Amino acid sequence: MTGASSGIGAEVAQRLAAEGFRVIAIARRASELAALAGAAAAKGHTIIAMQGDVTDRAAMEAIVTYVEQKFGPVALAFLNVGTYFPDSENDIGGNGFRKTFDVNVNGAINLIGPLVRAMKPRGRGQIAVNGSVAGYGGLPRSIAYSASKAALITMCEALKFDLDKIGITIQLVSPGFVKTPLTDKNDFPMPFLISVEEAGNRILQGFKTGGFEIAFPRRMSWLLKALNMLPYSAYFALVKKSTGL
Numbered sequence: 001m002t003g004a005s006s007g008i009g010a011e012v013a014q015r016l017a018a019e020g021f022r023v024i025a026i027a028r029r030a031s032e033l034a035a036l037a038g039a040a041a042a043k044g045h046t047i048i049a050m051q052g053d054v055t056d057r058a059a060m061e062a063i064v065t066y067v068e069q070k071f072g073p074v075a076l077a078f079l080n081v082g083t084y085f086p087d088s089e090n091d092i093g094g095n096g097f098r099k100t101f102d103v104n105v106n107g108a109i110n111l112i113g114p115l116v117r118a119m120k121p122r123g124r125g126q127i128a129v130n131g132s133v134a135g136y137g138g139l140p141r142s143i144a145y146s147a148s149k150a151a152l153i154t155m156c157e158a159l160k161f162d163l164d165k166i167g168i169t170i171q172l173v174s175p176g177f178v179k180t181p182l183t184d185k186n187d188f189p190m191p192f193l194i195s196v197e198e199a200g201n202r203i204l205q206g207f208k209t210g211g212f213e214i215a216f217p218r219r220m221s222w223l224l225k226a227l228n229m230l231p232y233s234a235y236f237a238l239v240k241k242s243t244g245l
């Protein structure tokens with residue numbers, strides 16, 4: 001699991017460990033990972049901390065190879081890393097945009113490649129990617145973030161056609177607003193904000209049922225799906241009015 005050192009990732013890592021998974025927890029902050037692993041060990045659960053940056057393609061390939069050799073076949077991978085760098089008004093498409101795509105999109109595909117190569121000969125495996133309802137359509141103040149999440153959504157849809165044929169389950173997690181360090185920075189209203197524990201419940205339930213999309217809270221995902229079916233003139237007017245942005 002990537003992005004396990006805080007927020008949704010830390011919650012899901014603990015839940016999976018409590019269910020008996022040996023969780024390999026990847027993130028950059030070693031101290032946060034060590035605390036997570038220590039807390040799990042105190043409860044008799046197993047979380048193995050592995051420091052790494054998902055934008056480092058070679059390092060991610062090496063982690064998958066190492067984990068498969070040392071701990072056995074990966075049953076479930078949750079590619080959860082995602083972040084938000086603001087686009088500067090005077091530098092649209094600048095550093096913020098490029099970093100967002102590198103972390104959110106390349107950071108997922110850097111693991112999907114080696115994982116699929118490992119799972120394919122076994123004809124089984126489960127890979128879940130954390131997208132966002134922000135990828136259903138463009139949202140204000142979200143040029144890079146919305147675009148990166150839209151890329152993840154269509155990437156997972158496209159992967160499904162190929163992976164279904166070789167027995168690998170691909171899932172797309174689509175959260176609305178969840179209270180985490182990422183959203184704590186937001187200075188605008190976040191409708192239907194849910195706790196990280198509730199998000200963890202929905203994700204674990206979705207891993208078990210295995211359907212393509214794990215979208216929650218439903219009131220948020222259906223609202224945005226419905227808005228995206230409207231003509232653009234209505235979509236832009238309603239999003240502008242409801243966000244005030």
Ligand SMILES: NC(=O)c1ccc[n+]([C@@H]2O[C@H](COP(=O)([O-])OP(=O)(O)OC[C@H]3O[C@@H](n4cnc5c(N)ncnc54)[C@H](OP(=O)(O)O)[C@@H]3O)[C@@H](O)[C@H]2O)c1
Nearest residue numbers: 003005006007008028029053054081082132177178180182
């Ligand atoms: N919170 C929400 O409302 C919400 C809504 C929709 C979608 N999501 C998605 O849910 C996912 C998790 O978000 P969150 O809210 O839990 O955010 P968070 O608390 O900020 O967690 C992000 C995690 O990603 C890790 N990370 C960031 N860059 C990394 C990199 N280059 N390499 C490795 N790890 C990296 C961070 O750890 P280190 O800093 O230690 O590396 C951290 O563990 C993201 O994909 C986000 O887009 C969140």
